[in-house]
Amino acid sequence: MTWLQAAHSALHPASAQADRVGRLYNFLLIVAVLVFVAVMVAALWAAWRRRPIDEDTSPARDARAHRVIFAGAAATVAILFVALVYDLALGRSLTRRATREMLTVRITGHQWWWEVEYEDPTPQNRVRTANELHVPVGQTVALKLASADVIHSFWAPSLGGKKDLIPGHHNELWFTPTEPGLYRMQCAEFCGLQHAYMALEVVVEDSKKFAQWINAQRKPAATPPDTLTARGKLVFESGPCATCHAIAGTSAAGTIGPDLTHIASRRWLASGRLGNTRANLAGWIVDPQRIKPGVLMPSNGLEPADLQALLNYLASLK
Amino acid sequence: MKPAKQVGVIHSLPENVFGAAALTWWAVVSLMLIEGTTLALCAGAYVYVRQNYYEWPPAHTPLPDLGIPSINLALMLLTIVPAWWVFRSARAHDRGGVLVGASLQAIMGVAIMVLRYFELQAVNVRWDTNAYGSVVWGVLVGHAVVMVTDVMDTIGLALMFAIEEPEEKHFVDSCENTQFWYFVVASWLPLFFLVYLYPRLG
Amino acid sequence: MKRAVAAALMAATIAACDREERRFRELPPSASATNAVRQSELQPGGAIVEESTYTKYDENAYALSQGKRLYEGMNCAGCHFHGGGGIGPPLMDDEWIYGSDPAQIFKTIVEGRPNGMPSFKGKLGNSQVWQIVAYVRSMSGLGSRPASSARDDHMKVAPNLQLRKAERPRNSFLPPSTQQP
């Protein structure tokens, strides 16, 4: 299986908002480079200029220097003022209320994974998933951010700025993706042992594909097609898995860990740590502490036969 | 090194002065700035936490009592008299006056500390009940710590004046100590308002 | 008195190593294979109790905090509340129906007890049960006090209605209609 490279860079904006911030960045960068060059040229010239032996050292030169300094200060103020006006104007327009037709998604930060819940007026149409966010291209998405434990921060560099997920506070973040593709993000606020491996992938796709995806996600888990898979379901439901994980349409309803109803449809495991392959999944189930030390999932010493059945079952959850 | 040239003689300058010319005065003022900032931040935390609640004090939390806190406030205001007496006697280099004033001030200070302990019960909330309880206790205990340092200093001064023949600089020290006590009393007034009266304003 | 304080501080310092260690894995995963799948609610045999491993949990801050998390996660609070008891017996007092010994509590959790205490056999790994045991004991003051925490920051499931932020963001840009799910 080849893994598509997901974009993960503020230098490759793929949303209306990130694009405008990107332009601001370019402007600031050019200004900064020009100012830096000017200051360095002045400093080096002042330091190592050739000095005539009989140079005038009268106080009149100081007065000239004062004028130059004053001009420099005035130029600094002018440049900063332009930058400030640009900043504030952009800031204002980015925080203005976005379009009415919005897809609203609730993102809850957990140590160390992302809970994703698509809101819908009809309860059956709500979708819960984890560590993967699908959004249609061209439509503004509003993320309602909350935290279940400590402070996390949502930052998809290609799609726009970050917002913190703070327990006791509600924050919102929105963006309008302009290019279909895969965009990676990872938690930006230090949140404990596995802060480094707390990633989420945003899948921006055209509205038809998105509709397909969300409809598939709305369905409960597939029924096991064969006995081995059925045994895997039993392992899941009666073993340690169901203590923390939920699979819609089964008796597993744990809420501590990610919802696994359609785990086989996801590209990643363990919050972007591992590609979703059978071998990775097996390794993760048996010894997650080796892969993400400190993660809240315990080691599971399943009998080999049980493990194979479980893997079959999880692979069937498309 | 170039040789020295004497351009003046300062032998006639005093070795102790009262007020802003002295070094200790600056230490005490800096200390007031530090403690004042700390108490202001405690009060700031109180106001900040208040924004999180609809009601203040929060529902099911009774208002703080006014009895003991008011008595304590009155006592605190009353200590200004012996403190002022210390200040006056010290300026007049009157050992007996300082001793009487400082002793009285120390005894009243200890009484205030004891009453402060009962004030902690009079606020009708524990520090761990909710954030309201925490900030109330934070303000009370924060001010008590400032106060206890000055009460200890006063006790020390009283002891010193009782046992040893004071030097000139100890008279200066007792003046500074008095001024810090004024600060302790003055800083309590807004905090008293915040803790006991503000919740009653609804 | 001073000597006692000094001795206590020394002991605390020496104990710091054990207290502060973060042990993520107890044993190689294959060795803790008690998670054989249960086909019925009946529980044959007794629990496997490893007495010697226990003190490692009792005095370890990380184990206690993990135990506390599991206590919340397994909804122990649903019956025992935060130690005060309710449907189930209180855990903060000195009374233990089935004994306060770590091994006895372990057994209570793994096998369950009559009148409502369910069995967690197969649901939790041994080390997780030990963590819960350590936390449960710490609630009544057993075990190491410096290792346990003073309170929890856990966000309650039901919002505290006295608080303003329980409802909606202060400067929300969303129209009210989308606020309600």
Next chain:
Amino acid sequence: MTAASPPVIDLPPAVDPADHARLRRTYEPIRGFYAWLASVDHKSIAKRYIATCLVFFALGGLEAAVIRAQLSRPENGLVGPDTYNQVFTMHGTTMMFLFAVPIMQAMGLYLVPLMVGAKETAFPRLNALGYWVFLIGGVFIYTGFFLNAGADAGWFAYVPLSGPEYSSGKRVDIWAQMITFTEIAALIAALQTIATVLKLRAPGMSLNRMPLFLWAQLVTAFMVIFAMPSVATGSLFLSFDRLVGSQFYNPAEGGDALLWQHLFWFFGHPEVYIIFIPALGFISQIVTTFTRRPVVGYPVMVLALLVTAFMSFGLWVHHMFATTVPQLGSTFFTAASTLIAVPTGVQIFCWIATLWLGRPVWRTPLLFVMGFIAVFTIGGLTGVMVASVPFDLQAHDSYFVVAHLHYVLLGGAVFPLFAAFYYWFPKITGRLMNERLGRWNFWLLFVGVNVTFFPMHRLGLEGMTRRVYTYLESTGWGTLNLVSSVGAVIIVAGMAVFVVNLARSWRGGAVAGANPWDADTLEWATSSPPPPYNFADPIVVTSRSGLWAYGDEIPVLQGLRTDLPQVLVTTVMDAEPVLRHIHPSPTIAPFVMAVIIGAMLIGGIFTPWAYPAGLVAIGVPWLMWAWPRRRSYEHQEELKGTFSLEAPI
């Protein structure tokens, strides 16, 4: 330490040379280990302070090396997340609380009394207390670290992660208490500086004649007084939340996680300027000396310092833009964060103008000043970039900010500090540092810093977040991280050269004499190293140019006691003599008090009763400290005449 002390030459000016022997007896009444413990000499305390800070600097540097080694390649297994979190927390904590702030103050404790021409600092015993408290606090947190109880919630310790639920054990308690230790020390040093600068200045050194270094130290001291209580309050709240279950930061009970952030950054942002402003003072003195002329625009420089200090209290929320700040607030904080560049820019222009007008002498200190201009300007410009809310929301908590802050702090504090080491080393030890090694030191550091931190700008924009213990190979961050780690090796090499230079020059550097650089400030008017009493007769300052203004003789006043440690107190504005203040003698009381405070604070992480017990116990050393001690001294013969300042000025 005294093994290789150079011959003492150039004693400070004294009308009666016999005073030197008398003053030495008065200021150094006892010798030996007890004298070392009981010392209240600002020079010996400041030397210990500087040495302690340098040890912490080395430890913080080693932690940085571990960080760079771990991140040099993706999915590296050198250290696990638990160790890594402790290491980066200790790195930040050490560098900010145990190195940057205290060493700037320690340099001040050494130099301020000398530069104002005083025999001692204002409160010598308090000074000793401050040092011991600092030392105990620093040793305490490192003891914790070596016992696997190093703080692991970041140097900013955001709640709830640092709270009782998510940081188990005593790790964060130790951190929070260390903050209290260093706060006490920092506040004592600030109080010290304020009183010394305002009241102990040499006669005639009116405010408008004060060297810029003194202005910088004075401004910093006031900033410390207003900023430090904030983090002290915050960390006490945190330790109460953790120890006795108070609810200050618990959102479920009405507390607020953002309250901590406000308290922390209300201190945290001014702190950057508390580190940076003394460094500006170093630069001004060094530029003056090595261009052989006063800095252009003295009033502008002073004004710039004051404006910077004032504005720095209006920036703290720019650390919190990602928490959602109301529109009006963010406008204010963006404007303030942008415009603070103006005073700093003006100062850089003034130094450049001074270089242009003067005839620069290229010794190592001035080289470091050039390094400061280059490195700091980059940091300042990225600072203007991150002041913009929309861009900050991209850069915040990414490696872009790591790059920015290291450019600012290395450029704005470490380069000036090294310049200061090379500049004042001869004053402290009596020997000059080696120029050749100095140049190696500079170039290795300059190249190393840029190689290490420049790539981080790019890494941040490519999405690399801060405080990650590792990263996936597929992120593509490996190459730039490797470059950065190579840069760290160059920095280590530069530091090694510095250590070698320090050790070699300490033993065998060229003997400096009183004023090796022909500088203008008063510390160069006494021998190197200065005698215990700094100066014999108070020097009269006649102009802003200090020593440069004197002819063949140095004007002094006569009439301070020599049988007692006596300093001349002057007025705040015009520095007219008003008082001959008798200073206290050496005593062990500050050390005893520091030990009790240490026991109280360390005990305070186990039981709240340690506080009342400790407060009562402090009474004992307090009485030792303040109890009057009859001092016998022979009465000196009265000098005839009255003082007057008018004549020489």
